[in-house]
Amino acid sequence: MSYLSTVPSQRLRLANGVELCVAQQSWAERVGICLRVAAGSHDEPAAYPGLAHFLEHLLFLGSRDYDVEQGLMAYAQGCGGQVNASTQAHHTDFVCELPAERLQPALARLLDMLRRPLLDGAAQLREREVLDAEYQARSQDADSRIDHALGQALAAGHRCGDFLAGDRASLALEQAAFQQALQGYHRRHYQAGCMRLVLVGPQSLAELLDIGRSLLEELPAGEVVVRQAPPPMLPLRAPRLALQHVDAGLYLGYAVQLDEPGLAAALELLLEVLQDPAPGGLLAGLRAARLCSQLQARLLYRHAGQCLLRLDFPGAGAEQGGQLIAELQGWLRRVQVEPGWPARLADWRQARALRQFGMALLALARSLQDAETEVDDARLLKTLGALLAQLAGGAGLIELACDNQARPPWPATGLALPLAALPARELPAALLTARLAPVESLQALPEVAPPILPLARLRHYPGAADDGPAALHWFGEIAGQHSLPQLQAMLQARIADVQRACERLGITLHLAVQPGGWSLELQGAAALLPACSARLLPLLLAPPSDAAVPASAGLLLRQLLQRLPELGGAESGCGLQGLSVGLGQDEWARLDALFVAVEPLPAGQPPAAPNRELLWRKVRQPGRDAALVLLCPLADVDARSEAAWRMLGHLLQGPFYRRLRGELQLGYALFAGYRQVQGERGLLFALQSPVCDATGIFEHIRSFLDQQRQRLDELPEVEFDRCREELAQALRPPRGNVARAEQLWQLQLAGLHEEHPQRVRRALAELTPGELQVAYAQLMQSSRWRVLASGPRSNA
Template identity: 30%
Template sequence: MDEAESDQSSAGLPPDSRVASRRLASGLWIMAAQVPRARQSRLVGAAGVGYLDDPPDCRGLAHLLEHGLFLGSGRWPGRSALARWVGTQGGRYNAHTGEEVTDVHLHLPVEAAEAGLARLVDLLGYPRLDPGALADEVEVLDAEFRARLDDPALHRLAALGRLFDPGHPAAACHAGNRATLGDDHPELVARLQAFHARHYHAGRMALVMLGPQPVDEQLDLLERHGRRLPATAADTPSPDRWRWATPRGVAWHSPNESSLPAAGTLELLWPLPGALADACAAPLQAVASQLNDGALTATLQQAYSVQELKADTAPEGTGPALCLAIELVEPPADIAPLVATCQRALRQACRRHAITPPPARTVDLDAWPREQARRLSRRPPARGSVPLDRDRRTPSAWLTPEQCRLLWREGAERATVTWRQIEETATPWRPLDLPWPPAASALPEVATPLPSRRDLAGRPVGPRSDDRPAAGLLFRDARLSLWWDGLDWPTREAETGWCLGWPAGATGNGGRLRDWQRRTLTLRQAAGARGQALTLGSDARGDWLMARGSPAGLASLVDQALDGWMAASAVTAPTVPASSSGLLAQQMLDRLATRRPSCPPGAMPPLLCWARGEMGAGEAQDTAEGFAERLSRARNAPPPPDAPQGDGQGMTWLAPQSADRAVMLEVEGGDDSPRMRWLLQLLAHCHDAPFHREMRQRRGLGYVAAVRYRESSGWPRLGYVVQSPKASVETLRQAILAFLDADAVRLARRDGPQLERLRRALLARQGPPETHDEAIERAWQALRQLQFDSPSPPDWHLAPWQQERAALDSLAAADLEVLASALASGTLPMRWWAHAPAPPGSPASQHCPPAT
C-alpha cells in the first residue's frame, strides 16, 4: 500500500484544509479532503473510460453505460433506487461521460456520507443493466441527442473533429443516439456487460471524498468501501494514437444562428503529447497565466472588441493542448494581425525563464473532488505513443506557429461563403487556409494598466494614522452610505476589500453589464495577476462591484472599474447581449435569475460602500467620497426596450432556435424574506423528483423535466420546465397544470421528522459559508437588501446566514402546505414561458406563436 500527502492537490482549498491520497493494493486510488467548514459531503467515483473507448460500430456505449449505472445495482436493485434515496436525504447526484473518464458524484448531508458511499460503490461495481430499462434509456439518449442539437457546444465539438485524423475516434460525434446504438437490445446488453467488466475495475478507478470529517476517518471509509470494487489485473493500455491531422483551420456556426445575434469566438490550439503535458504541467500553467495577465488583451483591444480572452491547458474535446480562446463582439474582417499578435505573446511567454507561479485561486468545492477523481483515474499515456526526439522534449518546441490549429465560430449570415455540413449534427463548417502572417503584422504592444491611486486634487492618498472604525454605519450623507466591516468570518491576513453598489436602470442591464465587462477585461486580468479580484454585477437593485486583495492599488482598481461603468452606461447596449447557449430548458431557467421582480426592491442610496481591511476611518471615508464624486459625473444613455415580449395571453415566447418545444411556469414568491425563500426551496425539493417522473417516465413527454429554485435580486422563484421533441406547447402547459392540480399539495404534506430532514438538507446547501469568498459574497448581497433609513444597532454584524437559520427553524409543516395550496389555486404571481419552432416557410426572426 502506498500513501502520500498531496500538497499540490490542496492548492486553492481553504487554508485549514488537509488532503491525503492513497493507492490500494487493488490499484484503486482514494483521496480525502478535510475542509472543516464544509456543510456537506461530496463523494465522487470515477472510472478511466470514456467515449474514446466506444467501439466504432457502437458509438455512445460509454454514455449508455453511465445511464445504466442508475437503473439498479446488486444491493439496491430497484430502478431509480439511488434517486429516491438521495431525494429522501435532500441531496443531489449527477454523472458525466468525457473523453477518457466517466464520473458519478453525490452531494449529501454529512451524516449520510457512509450510506451514500456504499451505494456509490455498488452502483459503479455491480450495476444490474436490466434489458427493459436499458431499452428505455436508449430512447432517453436519443431525446438527449436531439435536444443537444440546439446547443452550440455540440456543434463546436463536431467542428473540432474536422481538425482530427478521420480514423481517430475523436473525429466522430460521441453523443450516442438510437441510430448509433441500434435496436438489438439483447446484443446491446451483452456488449454493455463486457464493456463494464473490461473498464470498471479498481485498477482504473478512483474514489474521492470532501467533507468536514477528519481526513483519516474519510480515508478509512473510502478504503473499507472501495475494497468491494472488482479487482482485476491491470491491463496494458493500448497506445494513445495522435488524434490531430496536419495543422489546419476550421470555421463553423450553429445551424440556428441566423436568427440570433452571435459573437465570434476564435480558438488557437497547440496540441501536446500526453506524456509531455503531464510532465510539464506547471510550466504550461505558468505560460497560460502570463497570457491571461491582461497585456495581450490590452494589445488586442486596440483593433478588436474583445469580450473575453482565456488561455487554458484543459480545453474541452482536444486532449492535451494549450488553447487561447478569444470571444469577439463582432467577427473580424481580418484575423491575421490578431493571430500574429497572439503568436508573439506566446513566444515571449515561453522565453521567460523566471516564471512566477500564478496566484492561488479559491477552488469550487463542488468541482474540486471531480477534478481530482478524473485526474487519478485517467490512464497514463502509453510510452512512445507520440515520438519525442531530442528537439521536441520541451513545450516550447510544440508551441510554435507551425503547430497551431484554428477553430473559429463565425457569424452565420455570410452570403459569399459556401458552407459544408456535417451529416450527423447538421453543423455548418468550412476549411480555413492557414497562411501564417509575418511577425511584422502583429499589433504594437500596449502596457498592462498599473494602479496609482490619486485623489481628486491629484495628491496621492496614503495610509492615515486614524483610529480603526467600529463595525456598522461609518458615514452617510446625500451621496454616500459607507459601512465598515462587521463580517462574522475570519479575516484573511493583509486583505482589503471594497464593495460598491448604486442604482442603475434595470431595463437593458444585461447588455450594460456585458459592455462593462468588456471594457474592464484587461483591468480584471491584470488584477488577477497581482493576486486581487474584481467582480462586476447587475440586477434589479442596481449595478455593483466587489474588489478585494492586497491593499496596494486596490482603490485605483475600483476607480478604473467605475470609469469603465460610466463609459458603458453612456451608450445604449443591445437588449440581447450574447448568443443563446445550452438546452432550451436551461435558457428558460436562466430567465428566473435575470428577469426583474414584479415588485421592485427598495430604493438604494446613490452610492452604497462596504469597506474592510487595512485602513482607518478617515482614509475609508476619503476614499469612498472620491468614488461618489467619480460616479456623480456619469451620463446614462436611454435604455433599450425590454425583450422578449409576451403574446398578450400570459405567454412569453423565446425566439425560435430548434424543432423542440419547451414550456416553463415561473412562480414568484410573495415577498423576498428569508422565510419565503426557504419555503420555495422546500417546495422545489418536494416537487422536483415526482415532477420528473410524471413528465418523463409516465407521460413520456421529453428528455428534460425539472423544478428549480432561483433568485433575482434576492427575490425567490420556482420554475417548472419541460422540453419535448414532439408534444405541443399546449400539451406541455396542460401537463404542468395537471401535475399542480393533482399533486402540489399532496407532495408538500410532511410530518415532523420528514420536515426536519428537509431542514438539514437545506442547511447542507445553504447554511453558513464554506469559504471566505462565499462569506463576502453573501454578506454583501445581504447588505444591499437592508433598509437604509435607520442607523445600525450597536452590536451590528453581517452574518445573514444566522438570520436565515432562525427563519428556517421557525417554519412548520402547515406553512409549506399553505404555500402549496396557494400555488395549486393560482394565487401566487405566475408567468408562462414557451418555445416552438418557426412555422414552415417563415423567417425565423419573424416568429409568431403557433396555434395550439
C-alpha cells in the same frame, strides 16, 4: 497576507488499485465528492458512438442495493444537495455535494450504482429518448459545433473528430451485440483499478480517509486495463476550414504532440499568458493593431501527450485572419527566448495557490482530480520551451473561418457539418513587437487613488480567521432602456480585463443584472477585495453606453434562468449598497476610503405585492427546443408560511424530476425547488423540452402540481417528520464567511430581519400537516404565478 500554502491534502492507493485523495476545508459545512472512472467516449466501441455517455445516464436509474427512489440522486436532493456527471474523452466524472454528515451514505450509494447497476431494458428505452433530446440540443450549440469543426482538421482516425453524444440511431438497444458491448464496457472499466476518488470537506484528513477507505476496499480488484496509444493527431488533413455558422468570426486550433513531464502545468501557464491584457503583451499588441478585442484560449483535449487548444478572437473577421495568425506566430517565436519566464512561473505558482484557497468544494475536488505530479521549475521551463517551439513551428495550426456562406455537409461520425476545406496560403509578415507581459503584483491589484465614488451605504460583519475566504456583495443602480441580456453583455465587456486579473488571484466574481441595477458578488482573500472593488465599481457605475451583442449562453433553459430577475418584484433603490463578511479592520478602512461619504446600510424593503393576474413573459430564443420557468411567489413573508413552503418545495422536487423527466420523457434539463428571485421568495419550476411547446410545458407542470394534492393529503407521518428534519439540517446557521454573506445579502434584498432564518427553523419544528395543506392551496392560486417562456401562451 499568507494564502500561499496549499490546502491540506493526502493521497494513497489501496490494494485493489483505487486511488483516494482527501482534502480539508475546515470552514465548509458540506462535502464535495468527485469520483473519476478512467474511461470515456474515446474508449467506447467505435460501432456505437455515445455508448459511454449512455451508460453514465443509466447508472442513475437504480442499482442492486438502491432503487431509483433510494439512489444517490434522490438521496442528495432530499438533503438539499446536488449531483451531476459528465463523460469526457478518456474519463467519466461523477460529482456530488451535500451536507458533510451525509458523506458515508452518499458514497455508499455512488459506489453501488457504479459497481452494480440494474441496466433495466425498459429504463434503457426511456433514457435513450432523453439522450436523443440532449444530442439534438448539443448538435445545435454554437460552441459544440466549432469544437467539432476543429476536430475535422486532425489526422484521419483520431476520435477528436467524432461527435460522440449518442442519439436514437447510434444506440441500437434492441441488438444483442449492443447489449454485450454495453455490459463489456461496464465490466472492463467500472472497476477498482480504473477509479480515483476525491473527497473535500470539513472533516480531518484521517476521518475522510477512513470513510473513503472503508467503502472503497469492498470493491473487487478487476483486470488491469491496458490502454492503447491514441492514433496520431498530425499531420493535419485540413489545416484551413470554413464553417457555415450564424456568427461570423475566426477561431484557431493547435494540435500538439509532446509527451513531456509537466505538460499540463506548462499549458496552464501558457494559456494564462496568452490572455493577459497587460501592456507589452500579445493581446495588448493585437488590440492596438485593431486585429481583435479579446483573446479567449482553452484546452479542448489532453491525453497521452496529445493536446488540442482552441483560441477565439472576438471582434476579428476572417479577412484579418492572415495578419492575426502571423502576429501570433511571431509572438510565439519571440517568447521562446524570453528571460521573463522564471518570474512568470513563480507568479503563476503563487496565484494558483490563491485560487485553490478560494475554490468552492466541487471546483477544488475537480482540481485535485486533474492534479499531476509536480515538476521543478527547471524541468517545467524546459517543457514550456518545447511546447512553444512546436506551436511556433505551425505544423499543428488550424484555421477555422465562420461565415454565413452555404457549404455541403462534411462527413463525420455523429454529426455532419456544413464545412469545407480551404486552400493553403502564404502569411504576411509580422509587424508587431509584443513580447511577454510583465508580472502583476500579487499583494494587491493596483488601486485607483481614493476617493473615487460619492456615496455608499455599507455594512460590515467580522469573520473568524478559520472561516475561509471573505465575501463582498454590491448592488448599484443603472439607467437605460436596454434589455437585461444587452446590459449584461455591456457590463461584462467593460470589466473583462479586471475580472481576469481578479480571478487569476483566486477572486470568484459573479455579475448579474436586474431591472434597475446590477449586483456583484466577490469571494476570496480578504486583503484583495478592496482593490478589486476599486477597479470594478467605477466601470459598473459609469453611464450605459452602446450595449454589446449578447454572447450565446448555451443551454436554452440556462438562458431563461439568467433572466429570472425579470420576474422579480419591485426594483431596488438606495444607490450603491455593499455588505461584507470576513474583512478585517484594515480592509474596512481601505474600502470606506474609496468613497467621499459612507453611511450605514439601511434595512431592506420587502418587495411590492405582484399584480393579481398570471404574468406570462415571452423571451424569444433561437433553437428548436422550448423552455419555461414558472415562479410561484410566497403568499406571506412570515416565518410560518415560509417554513410550510420550504417543506412543500422539499417534497415536490424529487417527484417533479421523476414524473417529467423519467415517466413523461419531456426533457433532460429541469429544476424544482425553493428559490429567491431578487427580493422575492417562492417555488420555482423549470423545464426545457424538445417535444413540447411552452404552453405544453406549462400544462404539464400544472398537471403535475394538481396530482400532488392526494399525495400530500395522505403523506405518512414518518415521511413528514423525516422531511422536516432534513430541512432543519439544511437551515442551520452557516459557518463560513461566504455562506453567511449569501444568507445576509438575500435577507437584505428580501427586507427580512437577520433573525428570520432562526424563526423559520422554530416554525419548522412546530409545522403541522394542516399548515402544509394551506401552503399547497396558496401555491395553486395561479393568479399569482409568473412565467418566463421561450414562446407565447396559446389561447387554448
